[in-house]
Amino acid sequence: MSTTIDETELRVLLARAGLPHSPEQVRAILPGAEIVQRMLARVNAPLPREAEPALTFDVEQK
Amino acid sequence: MSILTIAEAAKQIAARKLSPVELAQTQLERIRRLDPQLHAFLLVTEERAIADAKAAEARQMSGSLRGPLDGIPIAHKDIYCTAGIRTTAHSKLLETNVPAEDAHTVKKWTDAGTVLLGKLATHEFAFGGPSFDLPWPPARNPWDTEHFTAGSSSGTGAAVAAGLILGGTGSDTGGSIRGPAALCGIAGIKPTYGLSSRRGILPLAFTLDHAGPMAWTAEDCALLLQGMAGHDPLDPASVDRLVPNFTADLAKGVKGLRIGVVRHFFETDHRASDATRKGIDDALDFFRTEGAEVRDITLSPAADYHAVGYLLMITEAFTLHGPWMRKHFHDYGELFRDRVALAATISGPDIVQATRRRRMLCQEMARAMADLDIIVSASQPGEAPKIADLPKWVNMEKPSFTMPFNVTGFPAISICTGFGEGGLPVSIQLAGKPFSEPTLFRAAHAYETAMPWRSNRPAMAA
Numbered sequence: 001m002s003t004t005i006d007e008t009e010l011r012v013l014l015a016r017a018g019l020p021h022s023p024e025q026v027r028a029i030l031p032g033a034e035i036v037q038r039m040l041a042r043v044n045a046p047l048p049r050e051a052e053p054a055l056t057f058d059v060e061q062k
Numbered sequence: 063m064s065i066l067t068i069a070e071a072a073k074q075i076a077a078r079k080l081s082p083v084e085l086a087q088t089q090l091e092r093i094r095r096l097d098p099q100l101h102a103f104l105l106v107t108e109e110r111a112i113a114d115a116k117a118a119e120a121r122q123m124s125g126s127l128r129g130p131l132d133g134i135p136i137a138h139k140d141i142y143c144t145a146g147i148r149t150t151a152h153s154k155l156l157e158t159n160v161p162a163e164d165a166h167t168v169k170k171w172t173d174a175g176t177v178l179l180g181k182l183a184t185h186e187f188a189f190g191g192p193s194f195d196l197p198w199p200p201a202r203n204p205w206d207t208e209h210f211t212a213g214s215s216s217g218t219g220a221a222v223a224a225g226l227i228l229g230g231t232g233s234d235t236g237g238s239i240r241g242p243a244a245l246c247g248i249a250g251i252k253p254t255y256g257l258s259s260r261r262g263i264l265p266l267a268f269t270l271d272h273a274g275p276m277a278w279t280a281e282d283c284a285l286l287l288q289g290m291a292g293h294d295p296l297d298p299a300s301v302d303r304l305v306p307n308f309t310a311d312l313a314k315g316v317k318g319l320r321i322g323v324v325r326h327f328f329e330t331d332h333r334a335s336d337a338t339r340k341g342i343d344d345a346l347d348f349f350r351t352e353g354a355e356v357r358d359i360t361l362s363p364a365a366d367y368h369a370v371g372y373l374l375m376i377t378e379a380f381t382l383h384g385p386w387m388r389k390h391f392h393d394y395g396e397l398f399r400d401r402v403a404l405a406a407t408i409s410g411p412d413i414v415q416a417t418r419r420r421r422m423l424c425q426e427m428a429r430a431m432a433d434l435d436i437i438v439s440a441s442q443p444g445e446a447p448k449i450a451d452l453p454k455w456v457n458m459e460k461p462s463f464t465m466p467f468n469v470t471g472f473p474a475i476s477i478c479t480g481f482g483e484g485g486l487p488v489s490i491q492l493a494g495k496p497f498s499e500p501t502l503f504r505a506a507h508a509y510e511t512a513m514p515w516r517s518n519r520p521a522m523a524a
């Protein structure tokens with residue numbers, strides 16, 4: 001997956017989440033968004049199909 | 063009066079050689095004198111402290127002390143709800159918030175007889191800091207007030223190191239107990255997930271939040287955790303199991319313990335400072351000399367643990383704060399707002415993938431620990447940086463040494479291993495199997511009592 005994000009894409013994602021960042025504020029968090037993209041590439045590396053999430057559904061809900 | 067540990071004060075109180083009221087007054091005087099430079103306290107509860115201390119003294123005189131925490135001056139991180147006492151999370155949003163009920167752990171410490179001195183600085187909602195755009199300034203490091211305390215239990219770290227309190231509460235979602243413990247040169251333990259209740263503590267991330275104590279020594283942390291741990295049926299993550307005696311094994315030494323060193327974490331994944339690495343190597347030499355078996359182990363890169371933990375943390379935080387952030391965007395400090403807003407760039411499948419990878423990392427660590435008692439790593443990459451020099455994305459840029467144990471929920475303690483550049487503290491992190499806190503306290507206590515570091519307080523506290 002891509003490990004980059006540009007300002008336009010970030011602005012759209014923040015707006016979709018309902019966050020009212022100004023253009024200057026979007027630019028200010030772009031470096032952080034780029035670090036998140038690198039983290040996402042790391043967690044999205046292929047896993048075996050049978051790998052379950054850590055928090056699997058528990059029918060007893062103890 | 064010299065600064066006492068909790069263990070020392072408890073013995074003197076039990077022997078009627080120390081008045082809880084005089085001890086509380088001494089601490090309040092220290093707060094008045096030193097806190098204007100440290101900003102560790104958001105609120106000092108002087109009347110409550112004196113009332114608590116008088117009640118403890120009455121029990122002392124009538125021979126009905128409740129245990130080693132009776133009469134001990136403490137304070138709570140300001141995300142721990144305190145009935146009738148302002149609880150702000152260091153945020154403008156909760157500037158006037160007065161909870162109706164105590165957090166479960168606050169009540170347990172109150173019932174144990176502790177003396178409440180006040181509420182302590184944190185990073186905003188235990189995440190956004192150090193910030194200079196909040197109603198209160200960030201806490202300063204008593205070893206050098208130009209330097210960072212780490213966070214988010216920043217006020218607790220500063221207040222314990224400067225001797226303003228004998229112990230206090232912290233919370234740890236990615237290292238917020240162990241980080242300030244490390245940079246302030248004290249001890250702090252993140253217990254096993256579920257060992258201490260999170261109810262009444264303002265949440266940051268449900269699956270990563272841990273409540274734990276911070277104090278000058280590991281022994282004091284053991285005493286404090288004893289008063290904090292235990293099943294809470296109203297916290298869905300709370301475990302229902304017998305709480306062990308955390309001080310029972312303190313004198314056993316480290317002979318026979320099997321210690322694995324995740325050397326790649328602090329040598330290659332994120333190279334720690336010279337003094338940090340020397341402190342760890344010296345500690346390992348001590349453990350070997352005392353009869354422990356020490357060997358290197360390999361885990362996944364620290365960055366894998368960090369990515370999983372960080373992405374889950376900001377997404378869970380955004381789940382909680384999103385509604386407020388949309389309505390009160392400008393009432394948040396910039397750091398909290400911008401760090402949590404990054405969750406908007408994370409998709410549903412990303413989170414499922416992170417939770418799948420989390421399971422694999424938990425299994426990997428459990429396998430690694432199968433024939434070990436302790437895993438050793440650094441707590442922090444080095445000595446405290448200057449607070450003015452911290453980049454905005456400081457907690458993201460390089461992998462954390464503490465996050466792996468939030469991801470897995472395994473217990474981990476940070477203790478001081480001496481002093482590095484500028485006379486600032488350095489530290490080591492000892493982690494264990496789930497519910498092996500007695501073993502961690504045992505090793506940490508053996509090390510602390512053999513080394514001279516616990517006799518060295520910050521100059522301002524002398």
